[in-house]
Every structure is written in C-alpha cells, then in structure tokens.
Amino acid sequence: MEEEASSPGLGCSKPHLEKLTLGITRILESSPGVTEVTIIEKPPAERHMISSWEQMKKQRLKQFKEFGRHGGSCL
Numbered sequence: 001m002e003e004e005a006s007s008p009g010l011g012c013s014k015p016h017l018e019k020l021t022l023g024i025t026r027i028l029e030s031s032p033g034v035t036e037v038t039i040i041e042k043p044p045a046e047r048h049m050i051s052s053w054e055q056m057k058k059q060r061l062k063q064f065k066e067f068g069r070h071g072g073s074c075l
Contacts, residue, residue: 017041 021039028037
C-alpha cells in the first residue's frame with residue numbers, strides 16, 4: 001500500500017485544504033445568494049513581507065489610539 005504524502009505547500013489534497021479553511025467553503029456554497037466559491041492556493045509569504053505588514057499595522061494602531069485619546073473629545 002502506498003500512502004499519499006500531504007505537503008503543507010502548494011498541491012495540497014482537498015481534505016487538508018478543507019481542514020485549513022475550517023470548512024468555510026461548504027458554508028459559503030450553501031449560503032443563499034452565493035453562486036461560486038473559489039479557493040486559490042498561493043505560495044507562503046516571505047518573512048520580510050510579514051514583518052513589514054506587522055510594522056505598518058502596529059504604527060496605524062498606535063495612531064488610532066492617539067487619535068482616540070486626543071481627538072475623541074472633538075466628536
């Protein structure tokens with residue numbers, strides 16, 4: 001007997017992809033008004049891209065907090 005090797009990268013088996021998406025495709029497909037659900041597999045993001053995204057979001061969160069502290073009384 002041969003066992004299928006399921007790799008975490010591209011070319012995943014459908015059961016693995018179903019677990020990864022928590023079954024959201026089945027939920028969306030059964031929702032009224034949804035005509036097509038497509039999942040596109042992409043290679044993982046590079047670490048520097050993740051770091052820059054996190055830094056950008058952290059800075060933006062800091063700006064929102066400061067606005068709430070200083071500009072909140074204007075509303």
